[in-house]
Amino acid sequence: MRGKQKLLLTSMLALSVFASGCGGNNGGGNGTGGNTEPVTPGTNSGSGTENAQTITLKFWGGVPEEAGPLDMVQAWNEANPNVQVEYVRYVNDDSGNLKLDTALVAGESIDLYTNYAKFMLEKRVQAGSALNLSELEGYDIEGKMGEQVKDWQFDGSYYGLPTVSAKTFIWVNKDALDAAGLPLPPLDWTQSDLAEYAKKLSENHLYGYVQPTSMYAFNIDGELQNEFVKDGKSNMDTPVVRGSLETWHRMMHEDKSIPTYGEQVATKLPVDASFLKGEAAMFGAGNWIFRNANNLTDYPRDFKIAFATVPRPDGGRDDFRIEGGLSDVVAINPNSAYKEEAWAFLQWYADEGVTYLSKGGRIPASGQIDDSVTQAKLVEGNEELYDLESLGNVLFGEQESYINTVPVQLNDLRFEEIENYFLNSRDLDQTMENIVKRHNALIERGG
Numbered sequence: 001m002r003g004k005q006k007l008l009l010t011s012m013l014a015l016s017v018f019a020s021g022c023g024g025n026n027g028g029g030n031g032t033g034g035n036t037e038p039v040t041p042g043t044n045s046g047s048g049t050e051n052a053q054t055i056t057l058k059f060w061g062g063v064p065e066e067a068g069p070l071d072m073v074q075a076w077n078e079a080n081p082n083v084q085v086e087y088v089r090y091v092n093d094d095s096g097n098l099k100l101d102t103a104l105v106a107g108e109s110i111d112l113y114t115n116y117a118k119f120m121l122e123k124r125v126q127a128g129s130a131l132n133l134s135e136l137e138g139y140d141i142e143g144k145m146g147e148q149v150k151d152w153q154f155d156g157s158y159y160g161l162p163t164v165s166a167k168t169f170i171w172v173n174k175d176a177l178d179a180a181g182l183p184l185p186p187l188d189w190t191q192s193d194l195a196e197y198a199k200k201l202s203e204n205h206l207y208g209y210v211q212p213t214s215m216y217a218f219n220i221d222g223e224l225q226n227e228f229v230k231d232g233k234s235n236m237d238t239p240v241v242r243g244s245l246e247t248w249h250r251m252m253h254e255d256k257s258i259p260t261y262g263e264q265v266a267t268k269l270p271v272d273a274s275f276l277k278g279e280a281a282m283f284g285a286g287n288w289i290f291r292n293a294n295n296l297t298d299y300p301r302d303f304k305i306a307f308a309t310v311p312r313p314d315g316g317r318d319d320f321r322i323e324g325g326l327s328d329v330v331a332i333n334p335n336s337a338y339k340e341e342a343w344a345f346l347q348w349y350a351d352e353g354v355t356y357l358s359k360g361g362r363i364p365a366s367g368q369i370d371d372s373v374t375q376a377k378l379v380e381g382n383e384e385l386y387d388l389e390s391l392g393n394v395l396f397g398e399q400e401s402y403i404n405t406v407p408v409q410l411n412d413l414r415f416e417e418i419e420n421y422f423l424n425s426r427d428l429d430q431t432m433e434n435i436v437k438r439h440n441a442l443i444e445r446g447g
Helices: 003-019 069-079 094-106 118-126 141-145 147-152 174-179 191-201 213-224 239-253 261-267 271-276 287-293 339-351 353-360 371-378 388-395 408-422 428-444
Strands: 055-061 083-089 112-115 161-166 168-173 282-286 305-308 325-332
Touching (some): 055 325, 055 339, 069 353, 094 118, 112 118, 112 339, 118 147, 141 147, 161 353, 168 174, 174 305, 191 282, 213 261, 271 287, 282 287, 305 388, 325 339, 339 353, 371 388, 408 428
Parallel strands (some): 055 083, 055 112
Antiparallel strands (some): 112 325, 161 325
16 A cells, blocks of 8 residues: 555654664763654655655553653654654553453554563464564664563564563652661661561551562562472472561561551552551552652652662572563554554664653663663652662662563462461461462463
8 A cells, every 4th residue: 555655764764763762871862852853754766755644653551641651752743743653541450451452353553552461462472463573673672672581582582572671679768767767778688677677667657668469479489580390399388488478477467567468458558658658668669659759749748768679588599589570562563554664663662762751660671771861760850859879779770680470370379378378367387388289289280
Protein backbone atom coordinates (compact mmCIF):
# COMPACT_ATOMS: atom_id res chain seq x y z
CA MET A 1 0.00 0.00 0.00
CA ARG A 2 2.82 2.38 0.82
CA GLY A 3 5.65 0.59 -1.03
CA LYS A 4 8.87 2.47 -1.72
CA GLN A 5 7.51 5.63 -0.08
CA LYS A 6 7.18 3.81 3.26
CA LEU A 7 10.71 2.45 3.12
CA LEU A 8 12.22 5.79 2.20
CA LEU A 9 10.27 7.58 4.89
CA THR A 10 11.40 5.00 7.39
CA SER A 11 15.03 5.45 6.42
CA MET A 12 14.81 9.18 6.95
CA LEU A 13 12.92 8.66 10.20
CA ALA A 14 15.56 6.32 11.53
CA LEU A 15 18.34 8.73 10.60
CA SER A 16 16.54 11.54 12.40
CA VAL A 17 15.98 9.38 15.47
CA PHE A 18 19.60 8.26 15.67
CA ALA A 19 20.82 11.82 15.15
CA SER A 20 18.75 12.85 18.15
CA GLY A 21 20.13 10.12 20.41
CA CYS A 22 20.66 11.23 23.98
CA GLY A 23 24.07 11.30 25.59
CA GLY A 24 25.14 8.93 28.28
CA ASN A 25 28.11 7.22 29.74
CA ASN A 26 30.08 7.77 26.57
CA GLY A 27 30.03 11.52 26.90
CA GLY A 28 27.21 12.44 24.51
CA GLY A 29 24.37 14.85 25.22
CA ASN A 30 22.40 15.03 28.42
CA GLY A 31 19.68 12.51 27.56
CA THR A 32 16.84 14.82 28.48
CA GLY A 33 14.91 14.56 25.23
CA GLY A 34 15.80 18.05 24.11
CA ASN A 35 17.78 16.93 21.07
CA THR A 36 14.92 15.31 19.15
CA GLU A 37 14.95 16.52 15.56
CA PRO A 38 11.94 16.55 13.24
CA VAL A 39 11.51 13.94 10.53
CA THR A 40 11.84 15.21 7.00
CA PRO A 41 9.61 13.77 4.25
CA GLY A 42 11.06 10.92 2.26
CA THR A 43 12.60 11.47 -1.14
CA ASN A 44 12.12 9.25 -4.14
CA SER A 45 15.67 8.23 -5.14
CA GLY A 46 16.65 11.81 -5.84
CA SER A 47 13.84 12.32 -8.38
CA GLY A 48 12.13 15.04 -6.39
CA THR A 49 10.24 15.43 -3.13
CA GLU A 50 6.92 13.77 -2.44
CA ASN A 51 4.77 14.48 0.59
CA ALA A 52 4.70 11.62 3.04
CA GLN A 53 1.37 10.75 4.58
CA THR A 54 0.93 11.35 8.31
CA ILE A 55 0.59 8.10 10.20
CA THR A 56 -0.31 7.46 13.84
CA LEU A 57 1.29 4.77 15.97
CA LYS A 58 -0.87 3.40 18.80
CA PHE A 59 1.31 2.73 21.86
CA TRP A 60 -0.29 0.90 24.80
CA GLY A 61 1.29 1.20 28.25
CA GLY A 62 0.43 0.89 31.92
CA VAL A 63 1.97 4.13 33.24
CA PRO A 64 -0.57 6.90 33.97
CA GLU A 65 -0.46 9.60 31.34
CA GLU A 66 0.45 12.34 33.81
CA ALA A 67 3.48 10.36 35.08
CA GLY A 68 5.47 11.08 31.93
CA PRO A 69 3.91 9.44 28.86
CA LEU A 70 2.09 12.61 27.78
CA ASP A 71 5.30 14.65 27.97
CA MET A 72 7.13 11.94 26.04
CA VAL A 73 4.49 11.79 23.32
CA GLN A 74 4.39 15.56 23.02
CA ALA A 75 8.18 15.72 22.55
CA TRP A 76 8.08 13.07 19.83
CA ASN A 77 5.05 14.44 18.03
CA GLU A 78 6.35 18.01 17.93
CA ALA A 79 9.57 16.80 16.31
CA ASN A 80 7.98 14.21 14.01
CA PRO A 81 4.87 15.64 12.32
CA ASN A 82 4.65 12.79 9.80
CA VAL A 83 4.82 9.98 12.37
CA GLN A 84 2.60 10.74 15.33
CA VAL A 85 2.24 8.61 18.46
CA GLU A 86 -0.95 8.13 20.47
CA TYR A 87 -0.56 6.73 23.99
CA VAL A 88 -3.29 4.37 25.18
CA ARG A 89 -3.32 3.68 28.91
CA TYR A 90 -4.23 0.20 30.16
CA VAL A 91 -4.08 -0.78 33.81
CA ASN A 92 -1.42 -3.39 34.53
CA ASP A 93 -3.66 -5.84 36.39
CA ASP A 94 -5.54 -8.98 35.42
CA SER A 95 -8.43 -7.15 33.78
CA GLY A 96 -6.14 -4.67 32.04
CA ASN A 97 -3.91 -7.39 30.61
CA LEU A 98 -6.99 -9.28 29.46
CA LYS A 99 -8.16 -6.12 27.70
CA LEU A 100 -4.81 -5.84 25.91
CA ASP A 101 -4.71 -9.51 24.93
CA THR A 102 -8.27 -9.37 23.64
CA ALA A 103 -7.48 -6.30 21.56
CA LEU A 104 -4.40 -7.96 20.08
CA VAL A 105 -6.30 -11.10 19.14
CA ALA A 106 -9.22 -9.08 17.76
CA GLY A 107 -6.88 -7.20 15.45
CA GLU A 108 -7.42 -3.76 16.94
CA SER A 109 -5.06 -1.00 15.88
CA ILE A 110 -2.09 -1.55 18.23
CA ASP A 111 1.43 -0.92 16.98
CA LEU A 112 3.44 -1.17 20.20
CA TYR A 113 2.63 -2.26 23.75
CA THR A 114 4.46 -2.62 27.05
CA ASN A 115 4.83 -5.90 28.97
CA TYR A 116 5.46 -5.83 32.73
CA ALA A 117 6.00 -9.53 33.44
CA LYS A 118 7.98 -12.13 31.53
CA PHE A 119 5.23 -14.74 31.61
CA MET A 120 2.83 -12.24 30.04
CA LEU A 121 5.20 -11.54 27.16
CA GLU A 122 5.85 -15.27 26.77
CA LYS A 123 2.12 -15.87 26.42
CA ARG A 124 1.91 -13.16 23.77
CA VAL A 125 4.92 -14.55 21.91
CA GLN A 126 3.24 -17.97 21.82
CA ALA A 127 0.05 -16.34 20.54
CA GLY A 128 1.97 -14.69 17.70
CA SER A 129 1.33 -11.20 19.06
CA ALA A 130 4.97 -10.06 19.39
CA LEU A 131 7.34 -9.44 16.50
CA ASN A 132 10.73 -11.18 16.54
CA LEU A 133 13.08 -8.19 16.65
CA SER A 134 15.78 -10.14 14.80
CA GLU A 135 13.75 -9.28 11.69
CA LEU A 136 14.75 -5.65 12.25
CA GLU A 137 18.14 -3.96 12.26
CA GLY A 138 19.97 -0.93 13.58
CA TYR A 139 20.01 -1.41 17.36
CA ASP A 140 22.54 -3.28 19.51
CA ILE A 141 20.18 -4.58 22.19
CA GLU A 142 22.79 -6.33 24.33
CA GLY A 143 25.31 -3.53 23.85
CA LYS A 144 22.82 -0.94 25.06
CA MET A 145 21.15 -2.95 27.84
CA GLY A 146 23.96 -5.19 29.13
CA GLU A 147 24.01 -8.88 30.01
CA GLN A 148 20.77 -8.77 31.99
CA VAL A 149 18.79 -8.27 28.80
CA LYS A 150 19.37 -11.94 27.97
CA ASP A 151 16.82 -12.78 30.66
CA TRP A 152 14.21 -11.58 28.16
CA GLN A 153 15.19 -13.94 25.35
CA PHE A 154 12.89 -16.65 24.07
CA ASP A 155 14.72 -19.38 22.15
CA GLY A 156 17.62 -17.00 21.65
CA SER A 157 15.55 -14.17 20.18
CA TYR A 158 14.12 -10.92 21.48
CA TYR A 159 10.44 -10.19 21.07
CA GLY A 160 10.52 -6.94 22.99
CA LEU A 161 12.92 -4.21 24.02
CA PRO A 162 13.37 -3.67 27.79
CA THR A 163 13.25 0.04 28.56
CA VAL A 164 13.36 0.26 32.36
CA SER A 165 15.66 -1.03 35.08
CA ALA A 166 13.46 -2.20 37.97
CA LYS A 167 14.89 -1.72 41.45
CA THR A 168 13.72 -2.87 44.87
CA PHE A 169 15.08 -1.17 47.98
CA ILE A 170 14.18 0.25 51.40
CA TRP A 171 12.70 3.73 51.75
CA VAL A 172 13.78 5.34 55.04
CA ASN A 173 12.40 8.31 56.98
CA LYS A 174 15.71 10.10 57.50
CA ASP A 175 14.26 12.43 60.15
CA ALA A 176 13.06 9.44 62.19
CA LEU A 177 16.44 7.80 61.80
CA ASP A 178 18.21 10.91 63.12
CA ALA A 179 15.80 11.26 66.02
CA ALA A 180 16.48 7.65 67.04
CA GLY A 181 20.23 8.18 66.82
CA LEU A 182 20.58 5.58 64.10
CA PRO A 183 23.03 5.95 61.20
CA LEU A 184 22.06 5.13 57.64
CA PRO A 185 22.27 1.34 57.25
CA PRO A 186 25.39 0.03 55.51
CA LEU A 187 24.94 -1.28 52.00
CA ASP A 188 25.66 -4.85 53.16
CA TRP A 189 23.30 -4.99 56.12
CA THR A 190 21.37 -8.14 57.11
CA GLN A 191 17.79 -9.01 57.95
CA SER A 192 18.67 -9.04 61.67
CA ASP A 193 19.97 -5.48 61.27
CA LEU A 194 16.65 -4.51 59.70
CA ALA A 195 14.81 -6.10 62.62
CA GLU A 196 16.86 -4.09 65.13
CA TYR A 197 16.26 -0.85 63.25
CA ALA A 198 12.52 -1.57 63.00
CA LYS A 199 12.27 -2.37 66.70
CA LYS A 200 13.99 0.88 67.68
CA LEU A 201 12.01 3.00 65.23
CA SER A 202 8.68 1.50 66.30
CA GLU A 203 9.11 3.17 69.69
CA ASN A 204 7.95 6.46 68.13
CA HIS A 205 6.04 5.20 65.10
CA LEU A 206 3.06 2.95 64.55
CA TYR A 207 5.36 0.63 62.61
CA GLY A 208 9.12 0.48 62.33
CA TYR A 209 8.83 -1.11 58.90
CA VAL A 210 6.18 -2.06 56.34
CA GLN A 211 6.26 -3.82 52.99
CA PRO A 212 3.87 -5.45 50.50
CA THR A 213 3.08 -9.04 51.46
CA SER A 214 4.82 -10.29 48.31
CA MET A 215 8.14 -9.04 49.66
CA TYR A 216 8.17 -11.60 52.47
CA ALA A 217 9.64 -13.98 49.91
CA PHE A 218 12.22 -11.57 48.49
CA ASN A 219 14.94 -12.54 50.98
CA ILE A 220 14.29 -16.19 50.23
CA ASP A 221 14.40 -15.74 46.47
CA GLY A 222 17.45 -13.50 46.61
CA GLU A 223 19.21 -16.32 48.45
CA LEU A 224 18.05 -19.14 46.16
CA GLN A 225 18.29 -17.09 42.93
CA ASN A 226 15.97 -19.39 40.99
CA GLU A 227 17.66 -22.54 42.34
CA PHE A 228 14.37 -23.85 43.68
CA VAL A 229 15.24 -27.43 42.78
CA LYS A 230 18.50 -29.17 43.69
CA ASP A 231 19.39 -32.74 42.66
CA GLY A 232 15.80 -33.21 41.49
CA LYS A 233 14.30 -32.31 44.88
CA SER A 234 12.92 -29.19 46.53
CA ASN A 235 15.58 -26.75 47.71
CA MET A 236 13.16 -24.65 49.73
CA ASP A 237 14.04 -25.91 53.22
CA THR A 238 17.48 -24.43 53.81
CA PRO A 239 18.68 -22.91 57.10
CA VAL A 240 18.73 -19.48 55.50
CA VAL A 241 15.15 -19.77 54.24
CA ARG A 242 13.95 -20.95 57.65
CA GLY A 243 15.84 -18.18 59.42
CA SER A 244 14.36 -15.49 57.19
CA LEU A 245 10.78 -16.60 57.87
CA GLU A 246 11.51 -16.90 61.58
CA THR A 247 12.79 -13.32 61.69
CA TRP A 248 9.67 -11.95 59.99
CA HIS A 249 7.50 -13.90 62.44
CA ARG A 250 9.41 -12.49 65.43
CA MET A 251 9.09 -8.95 64.10
CA MET A 252 5.31 -9.42 63.82
CA HIS A 253 4.50 -11.20 67.05
CA GLU A 254 7.32 -10.44 69.52
CA ASP A 255 8.88 -7.13 68.52
CA LYS A 256 5.58 -5.85 67.11
CA SER A 257 7.64 -3.61 64.85
CA ILE A 258 5.75 -4.55 61.68
CA PRO A 259 2.04 -5.23 61.13
CA THR A 260 0.98 -8.83 61.55
CA TYR A 261 0.21 -10.62 58.34
CA GLY A 262 -3.43 -11.03 59.33
CA GLU A 263 -3.81 -7.34 60.10
CA GLN A 264 -2.18 -6.29 56.85
CA VAL A 265 -4.38 -8.53 54.71
CA ALA A 266 -7.61 -7.86 56.61
CA THR A 267 -7.24 -4.08 56.52
CA LYS A 268 -5.70 -4.00 53.04
CA LEU A 269 -3.06 -1.77 54.59
CA PRO A 270 -1.83 0.85 52.06
CA VAL A 271 1.83 0.46 52.92
CA ASP A 272 3.02 3.27 50.66
CA ALA A 273 0.62 5.76 52.23
CA SER A 274 1.54 4.49 55.68
CA PHE A 275 5.17 5.42 55.04
CA LEU A 276 4.53 8.71 53.25
CA LYS A 277 2.16 9.85 56.02
CA GLY A 278 4.87 9.16 58.61
CA GLU A 279 3.12 6.23 60.29
CA ALA A 280 5.87 3.78 59.29
CA ALA A 281 9.55 4.72 59.53
CA MET A 282 10.82 2.35 56.81
CA PHE A 283 9.19 0.88 53.73
CA GLY A 284 10.20 -1.91 51.36
CA ALA A 285 9.24 -1.20 47.76
CA GLY A 286 10.81 0.05 44.54
CA ASN A 287 11.31 2.91 42.14
CA TRP A 288 7.63 3.11 41.19
CA ILE A 289 6.91 4.77 44.57
CA PHE A 290 8.53 8.01 43.37
CA ARG A 291 5.24 8.70 41.61
CA ASN A 292 3.56 9.08 45.02
CA ALA A 293 6.56 10.40 46.95
CA ASN A 294 6.76 13.34 44.53
CA ASN A 295 3.01 13.94 44.73
CA LEU A 296 2.94 16.35 47.68
CA THR A 297 -0.68 17.27 47.00
CA ASP A 298 -2.05 13.83 47.82
CA TYR A 299 0.87 12.77 50.03
CA PRO A 300 2.09 15.92 51.82
CA ARG A 301 5.24 15.43 53.87
CA ASP A 302 8.09 17.46 55.27
CA PHE A 303 10.52 14.67 56.21
CA LYS A 304 13.54 13.72 54.14
CA ILE A 305 13.68 10.30 52.52
CA ALA A 306 16.88 8.27 52.49
CA PHE A 307 17.49 4.88 50.90
CA ALA A 308 18.91 1.52 51.93
CA THR A 309 19.47 -1.77 50.11
CA VAL A 310 17.24 -4.77 50.68
CA PRO A 311 19.15 -6.65 53.41
CA ARG A 312 20.35 -10.16 52.77
CA PRO A 313 19.12 -12.90 55.12
CA ASP A 314 21.44 -13.88 57.94
CA GLY A 315 23.96 -16.48 56.82
CA GLY A 316 23.05 -15.80 53.21
CA ARG A 317 25.30 -15.99 50.22
CA ASP A 318 27.81 -13.24 49.51
CA ASP A 319 26.40 -12.70 46.02
CA PHE A 320 22.89 -12.10 47.37
CA ARG A 321 20.78 -10.35 44.75
CA ILE A 322 17.31 -8.91 44.86
CA GLU A 323 14.41 -9.30 42.47
CA GLY A 324 14.37 -6.66 39.78
CA GLY A 325 16.26 -6.61 36.52
CA LEU A 326 15.03 -5.07 33.31
CA SER A 327 11.35 -4.40 32.80
CA ASP A 328 8.78 -2.43 30.81
CA VAL A 329 9.49 -4.51 27.72
CA VAL A 330 7.97 -2.89 24.64
CA ALA A 331 6.90 -5.25 21.87
CA ILE A 332 5.83 -4.50 18.31
CA ASN A 333 2.60 -6.03 17.06
CA PRO A 334 3.42 -8.25 14.02
CA ASN A 335 0.12 -7.11 12.52
CA SER A 336 1.09 -3.43 12.65
CA ALA A 337 0.98 -1.73 9.26
CA TYR A 338 3.91 0.44 10.38
CA LYS A 339 6.50 -1.94 11.78
CA GLU A 340 9.54 0.02 10.56
CA GLU A 341 8.21 3.30 11.92
CA ALA A 342 7.31 1.60 15.20
CA TRP A 343 10.85 0.19 15.42
CA ALA A 344 12.39 3.63 14.83
CA PHE A 345 10.15 5.15 17.51
CA LEU A 346 10.95 2.33 19.93
CA GLN A 347 14.69 2.91 19.58
CA TRP A 348 14.22 6.61 20.35
CA TYR A 349 11.95 5.74 23.25
CA ALA A 350 14.48 3.34 24.81
CA ASP A 351 17.44 5.71 24.40
CA GLU A 352 15.75 9.00 25.11
CA GLY A 353 11.96 9.10 25.39
CA VAL A 354 11.77 6.99 28.54
CA THR A 355 13.58 9.76 30.44
CA TYR A 356 10.28 11.67 30.44
CA LEU A 357 8.85 8.87 32.60
CA SER A 358 11.59 9.17 35.23
CA LYS A 359 9.57 11.70 37.19
CA GLY A 360 7.14 8.87 37.84
CA GLY A 361 9.91 6.54 39.01
CA ARG A 362 11.03 4.85 35.78
CA ILE A 363 14.80 4.23 35.65
CA PRO A 364 15.92 3.89 32.01
CA ALA A 365 17.64 0.63 31.13
CA SER A 366 19.69 1.94 28.23
CA GLY A 367 23.33 2.68 28.92
CA GLN A 368 22.90 5.57 26.50
CA ILE A 369 21.30 7.55 29.33
CA ASP A 370 23.55 8.84 32.09
CA ASP A 371 22.59 7.92 35.67
CA SER A 372 23.00 11.52 36.80
CA VAL A 373 20.29 12.59 34.37
CA THR A 374 17.92 9.93 35.68
CA GLN A 375 18.61 10.78 39.33
CA ALA A 376 17.94 14.45 38.70
CA LYS A 377 14.61 13.67 37.05
CA LEU A 378 13.54 11.27 39.82
CA VAL A 379 13.58 14.08 42.39
CA GLU A 380 13.16 17.16 40.19
CA GLY A 381 11.53 19.97 42.17
CA ASN A 382 11.73 18.06 45.46
CA GLU A 383 15.50 17.74 45.87
CA GLU A 384 15.45 19.02 49.45
CA LEU A 385 13.14 16.16 50.48
CA TYR A 386 15.62 13.42 49.56
CA ASP A 387 19.00 12.29 50.81
CA LEU A 388 20.71 12.44 47.44
CA GLU A 389 23.88 10.62 48.46
CA SER A 390 22.07 7.48 49.64
CA LEU A 391 19.80 7.68 46.60
CA GLY A 392 22.80 7.50 44.31
CA ASN A 393 24.51 4.76 46.31
CA VAL A 394 21.45 2.51 46.44
CA LEU A 395 19.63 3.08 43.16
CA PHE A 396 22.75 3.32 41.04
CA GLY A 397 25.14 1.30 43.18
CA GLU A 398 26.61 -2.13 42.69
CA GLN A 399 23.92 -4.35 44.23
CA GLU A 400 22.80 -6.58 41.39
CA SER A 401 19.27 -7.66 40.66
CA TYR A 402 17.76 -10.51 38.68
CA ILE A 403 14.49 -11.58 37.10
CA ASN A 404 12.73 -13.99 39.41
CA THR A 405 11.42 -17.06 37.58
CA VAL A 406 9.71 -18.81 40.49
CA PRO A 407 6.97 -21.02 38.99
CA VAL A 408 3.48 -19.70 39.68
CA GLN A 409 2.34 -22.97 41.28
CA LEU A 410 5.35 -23.03 43.62
CA ASN A 411 4.80 -19.41 44.57
CA ASP A 412 1.14 -20.10 45.36
CA LEU A 413 1.71 -23.19 47.46
CA ARG A 414 4.54 -21.74 49.52
CA PHE A 415 2.55 -18.62 50.33
CA GLU A 416 -0.37 -20.76 51.45
CA GLU A 417 1.96 -22.42 53.95
CA ILE A 418 3.81 -19.23 54.93
CA GLU A 419 0.50 -17.50 55.61
CA ASN A 420 -0.46 -20.25 58.05
CA TYR A 421 2.86 -19.78 59.84
CA PHE A 422 2.51 -16.01 60.04
CA LEU A 423 -1.08 -16.44 61.29
CA ASN A 424 0.14 -18.84 64.02
CA SER A 425 -1.96 -21.66 62.59
CA ARG A 426 1.14 -23.80 62.06
CA ASP A 427 4.66 -23.87 63.48
CA LEU A 428 7.80 -23.37 61.42
CA ASP A 429 8.81 -27.04 61.29
CA GLN A 430 5.42 -28.10 59.94
CA THR A 431 5.42 -25.16 57.53
CA MET A 432 8.74 -26.11 55.98
CA GLU A 433 7.80 -29.80 55.86
CA ASN A 434 4.58 -28.97 54.01
CA ILE A 435 6.33 -26.68 51.52
CA VAL A 436 8.93 -29.32 50.66
CA LYS A 437 6.35 -32.11 50.44
CA ARG A 438 4.06 -30.15 48.16
CA HIS A 439 6.95 -28.82 46.07
CA ASN A 440 8.33 -32.33 45.53
CA ALA A 441 4.90 -33.48 44.41
CA LEU A 442 4.82 -30.57 41.98
CA ILE A 443 8.27 -31.53 40.64
CA GLU A 444 7.17 -35.12 40.12
CA ARG A 445 4.22 -33.90 38.08
CA GLY A 446 6.62 -31.92 35.94
CA GLY A 447 5.70 -28.54 37.44
